[in-house]
Amino acid sequence: MLKLFTWLFAVGKLGKLLTTGGSMIISMLVYSWIFGWPYAVGFVLLIFVHEMGHFIAARQRGLDVGAPTFIPFVGAWIQLKELPHDVETEAYIGFAGPIAGSMGALACYWIGRNYGSNLMLALAYSGFMINLFNLIPISPLDGGRITAIISPKVWLAGIPLLIALFFYNPSPMLILIALLAYPQLKQAFSKEAPEGLPADYYQVPTNTRINYGVLYLGLVAFLALMSYELHEILPKS
Template sequence: MTISESLMGDPNEREVIAPFYNTPDESDIVSQLARLLNGLFAVHEAQRMDRNFRGQTIAAVIFKGKLLGEAEALYPQITQRFQGAGFTPLMERRGKSDILLALQGTITAAQVNTRRWVHALLLFLTIITTTLSGAQFQNISLNAISREVQRGNLGYLWQAFVAGAPFAFTLLLILGVHEMGHYLAARRHGVAVTLPYFIPFPLIGILGTLGAVIFIKSPLTNRKALFDVGISGPLAGFIVALIAFVIGLFLTPSSRPNMAFVSLFGSERLGMPILLQVLGDVLRPDITNLARFVSRQPVALAAWFGMLLTVLNLLPIGQLDGGHVMYTLFGKVAWQIAMITFFAMIMLGLTVFPSLLFFALLAAMTGLRHPPPGNDITELNRTRKIIGYGTIVLFFLIGTLTPFSIGF
């Protein structure tokens, strides 16, 4: 949530408000912090404001004034000075004034288990589950695999893995590049981050995975860093998915129906995003039914799923990648956009695409409101804004309201 909506909101919502200079302690805190701002921030007004948080009183001081330079250059200096005094600064611009909140406590890197064997194990399990899912898309059922293995026919198991490998490799490449895009962007901005955690889906069905995640262990300091980390993953994954889809168009599909799709959805018909439909029409005009072709061609199918996952990540809600992008572009207005999107997902989930209810729940669990970075003053440059607006257009080009259709 934004500074103004948390500690500087409605006075009736403040749990503890302490006027300045009523006690020596208060005077010392305000004076000490004000001295630390010398040469960096011209203080016009100040207010001491404490708040109870989880049973503890947290000291907070709000300074209103003007930064004596560019926020991007000054914020690290203010942070360094304040952390030495045991405070964390948060900045935003309100009208012609700069607002600086000094919050008691310092933010340190989160302690997340980053043992490499955990990453390797999860990746190994995800390779197995996605490969078995890919085999099912090639009409090799789990029952058949189990039956043949019990008979001692391990060659059939190998055959299943070979059949499922193109789908699994393509999908995991898209997911891996997506997460590494986040990882590299975070490292570029000096943000502590884990390696990707792949998530195997024990109920092997559509994908065999719930995707992959990384954990950011230290705060993103400004909108530029937030934008770069948020957008790098979807764009990197999209590029790989796009290349994979084009390659898949020129590979031979299975001659048999994809019975895994038929059993789940009653048909092989996939909803085709505008961009993929145009690519199919231009590059392979001889394909009379692109949706059926994609459902039977494992590389193209994995690319299609990669596009779907990219769209879901780009939903403009809270901590999703799209939420990061929308906040950096529109600031606090992103909250209204997130609410509209969330309720639209609920309505579409109840009427058109039931699976959207599940994704709406996941989005809500991450939080619909996007928290601000420490420096919420520095704006995106022109290049980043163009990329951001272009990504909004991309969202509609690779998304579809009905990814799965029931019946022909």
């Protein structure tokens, strides 16, 4: 019986790895048809690094979390099988993805500048832009999860940003994000925690709010500057 349980556990772990690995390979294949294999592999790996930031942070806070799953042209996500117990935990997990992703993009940038690789610079640019996009202050993006610790009212600032992005570059993904964000926006006008969460969910010390706010703005500024620099130095074609 013990051997049976051990085998079932191993099969379950293998299934999770196959889900992550299989969806990564599918994404690489799809992106390779448009951008070629070298870029496709690097791009998906950068997304993987971002998601593993969330995964590790959730595990650090003792939450049950599933391995990343990838969908081409949508991105990837990890499944939180239990909700954070407070907004600081949610912000911590939300921050971990963009920080890990930015480090991955910065590594690509360093390699690209030191070895004259336009491929690595292009990957760095994509990595910086993806993480910057994810910091738009609206739930369910990472920026919404981070800025919730300041106040859910900050999410209202994300609405004009999404609208501006849609008019600049219409995308079905922006519509999807807007649809997912709509049920969350009512929380911006409520002083109570969402149903199913503790009543003191949003109660955190003022210095914690300030620290997260400063870190958030600093990361946004860094990613914006790096994205601009790479946009200027990459060959235009």
